[in-house]
Amino acid sequence: MVSVQELQRMIEDDRRDNPKQSWKGTFIDYLHMLQETPEVTKLAHTRLYRALTQAGSRNILDTSDARVKRLFNDDPIPVYRFFEDEFFGIEKTIAKIVRYFHSAALKGEESRQVLYLMGPVGAGKSSLIEKIKQALEQAPPFYAIEGCPMHEEPLHLLPRHLRPEFEGMLGVHIEGDLCPICRRRLKEEFGGRYEEMPVVSREFSKRNRTGIGMVPPVDPNNQDTSVLIGSVDISKLDMYSEGDARVLDLNGALNVGNRGLVEFIEVFKNETEYLHAMITATQEKSIPAPGRHGMIYLDTVIVAHSNEAEWQKFKADHTNEAILDRIVVVKVPYNLRLSEEVKIYRKIIGASDFNADIAPHTIEIASMFALLTRLEPTNKCDLMTKLRIYNGEEVVEQGSTKKLDARELREDARNEGMTGISTRFIMKALDNALSDNFEGNCIHPINVREALIKMVKETELPEDTRKRYLGFLQDTLHKEYLKVLEKEIAKAFVYSYQEQAEQLFQNYLDHTEAYVNKTKVRDRNTREELEPDVDFLAMIEAQIGITGSACDGFRQEVIAYLWSASRRGVTLTFSSYEPLKEAIEKHLMVSVRDISRIVTKAQTRDGEQEQKYGDMVRSMIANGYPASCVDVILKYAANHLWKD
16 A cells, blocks of 8 residues: 555655746746747647647558558548547548648638537547647646736737837737726726736636637527626626726636637537627637627637537528638548447547456447448448448458449548447447346457347337348348358367468469469478469369359469569568458368367267367467357357358
8 A cells, every 4th residue: 555655755746847837927028038939929720730730740651551551542641649549530530620720820711710520429529629628738838918817918018009010029920909907907007017017827728717618509598698708797887887897707708718719519509699709709800898898809719519410400591601601611420440440449448447358359340330320322332341441451252352442432422421320329338238248247249239239229210220220230240240250260270270371371372373384383391393283272262252264363363463562572471462361261261160060069069079169268268258258159159150
């Protein structure tokens, strides 16, 4: 147990190693500081752009993952490291968001427009905005006039006639005017001597409402713009006139979000009139002060979000054209890549108290269901093939890679990813599967699929949608898991599966090369020269439907592909060429299918069969299967995989 003294020392060490960054001085002191660090005066969009890109970026093609290279071979999207470990499969969306900040930082038209994220529930809109807020909170402190409710830029103190000269000397840009409260203080408390006004450093904070504001959806029948721009403090009207700045209570979201960011949640649930203050804030960079105090300069990033239905309803009303013209729309669809969907659930599970055992392929099968519900049908391939192509996989049909391009499929389904099952739905299913197997403390594809079926039946869905989802679970994914399971059991039976697969690959390559080049094969052990074993080649090729005259063409394709790969310095393995990989795996499965079927299905086993079954179970456990669910999975295989 850690002692109280050790805890005290940790606290003191942290305070010493991470001192609170604070600064206080006069306006003159601030001007001296600007000579060394003029960048602290940058406007909100520039500050956020720097915060989001400070960690750097990489080209999405800078990876060893062949699937990613296939998907993005002609679309080199930047991947921003600030987002990389938390957001998966939406690189294009994030690139569009960062591009907005870049354009706005250059003071173009987008600096006067609202960034609006539109997408289905659970796609990550709120999470993206929270991450952007986090960038602000991690950014260096900014500087403000002490006591100003707007945390405003101290350079607003400079008279307009002096600004051009100061801009040239300091290398800064001065934009904006004093708020009514600071204007009164300058006149009444400092007699106009702005050089003596106190300036302090401030840190962005969502909790302290410093530079980060938030506007929740408001009941249309009870809207009050004070949520945005503050109000007049009625209790002070007995002491001051209505025109006195001291009656102002500038605590609205746009007030506190000055210098940083303001988030509008479910923005179109508000009445249109309520949105005009938002548009004025971004387009005119000013907001009305409560009461009779004119306009107040505002420097903030306004980010809004809602789902597509609300956006379409708002857009359909032609009276909203003025607002629509001032919005930059970025779609935030569901992820459509299997590998990234798996990462999403593993991230959520890793951040939770979920400590159950997870059998191999559990998260993958659940992810496949989520993706199937999000994909649009096409007459070019079935949905499972489309899913694999979107994942960058090579899909083999009749011995050759299916020539379908992911970009071409996406062009035919531009709204894909905007409907379907959310990540929250899948996480609930994982929780439910664990609850149903609390004693075993294990989830596996079988009980997760059952949990999903139950949830789909109980969820309010259109009947045709429910039938389609149940078809995915009861037919498509059932068959898909059986394919995976047969391969897993084969691996458990085949001693040194990888080694035997590599040996088959090398033998096939030797004999194919000799066959194509009309030479002989030199035996690796005896060194004698032999004729190419055509029967061996045909046996492997038959596993993927290559027979007769098609064999010659296939063998030439294999040699051409692998020769090209070796020229590029790629290490050749049995999985280098997808059609050949599939043929070898099927051959290995065929070689053990009969014995695995007998041993797995047998109600009573003799001594030899019992030993083989025990070896298989131990092998599967070694391959990551929890001991608590191996028997359940093998029972499922016995009931469904092999039919007598």
